[in-house]
Amino acid sequence: MAIEIERKFLLRNEGWRTMVQQRTLLRQGYLANTTRCSVRVRLAGDAGWLSVKAMTPGIARAEYEVAISAADAGAMLEQLCEGALIEKWRHLVVYENHQWDIDEFLGENAGLVVAEIELASEKDQFARPAWLGAEVTADVRYYNFRLAAEPYRQWRSDTAGAP
Numbered sequence: 001m002a003i004e005i006e007r008k009f010l011l012r013n014e015g016w017r018t019m020v021q022q023r024t025l026l027r028q029g030y031l032a033n034t035t036r037c038s039v040r041v042r043l044a045g046d047a048g049w050l051s052v053k054a055m056t057p058g059i060a061r062a063e064y065e066v067a068i069s070a071a072d073a074g075a076m077l078e079q080l081c082e083g084a085l086i087e088k089w090r091h092l093v094v095y096e097n098h099q100w101d102i103d104e105f106l107g108e109n110a111g112l113v114v115a116e117i118e119l120a121s122e123k124d125q126f127a128r129p130a131w132l133g134a135e136v137t138a139d140v141r142y143y144n145f146r147l148a149a150e151p152y153r154q155w156r157s158d159t160a161g162a163p
Contacts (some may be wrong), residue, residue, distance in 0.1 A: 004053070004063040005119045007137045015131035016102055016115070021148075022092040026103075027079025030148050038145040041068075041076040047071025053145075060122055061139055083148035084108045096127035107153030114142055 028042040035055060042049045048070045053064040077085060086109065091102040098117055105112040114136070119125060136142045141155065 002063050002065070003060055005060045005122055005124075007059055007117050007119070007135060008142055009115045009117075009135050009137075010133040011102070011113050011115055011131055012133040013131050016091070016093050016100070016129065019093045019095065020091045020102075021094060024090050024092075026086070026088050026090050027077055028144065029077050029088045030083060030145055031076065031080055033149070040072050040145070041081065043070060043073040043077060046070045057138075058122075059119075077141075081148075084151050086144050086148055095129045098126045100129075105147070105152065108153050109147050110153065112142075112152040122160050 024044050026042060026044050030038055030040055032039040033055075037055055038053050040051045041048075041054070042051065048068040049073055050066050050068050050073075052064045057063070058148070077107060084107065087106040089104045089106070091104065093102055093115075094102040099117045101115065101118075105114075119126070122161050140146050141150070
């Protein structure tokens, strides 16, 4: 079983932009969201992926991924997904020997920028760059499956739900 150990953070400032090594436009949507798992299709350039992620609390959860054709991923995105499609630029930044994926959301989630770090162990330590802000790992609003159902643009304007 594959386990994903991931932590999410908001960003304090734009200092990370000078460190970007690569960026990729991602489009993804959700085929199913249940109390036990989410099923996602993703298109990144000419690569497609089908992913199943467990809905477990905490920073570690089961994740299964399989490569699919870009044509199949595109067709699923257009025909089968529910909720808003997630579109984002994924920026790759390396800081102190750790890779950070910084997602700059577009469309209905425009204005949201989240940094993610995947770790080998829940106990792994990592250096925190000056541009790193508050941790939101435990806040389900920042998870992509939730952003598809309740886009940032909607809850951002609700002062009770604003970050």
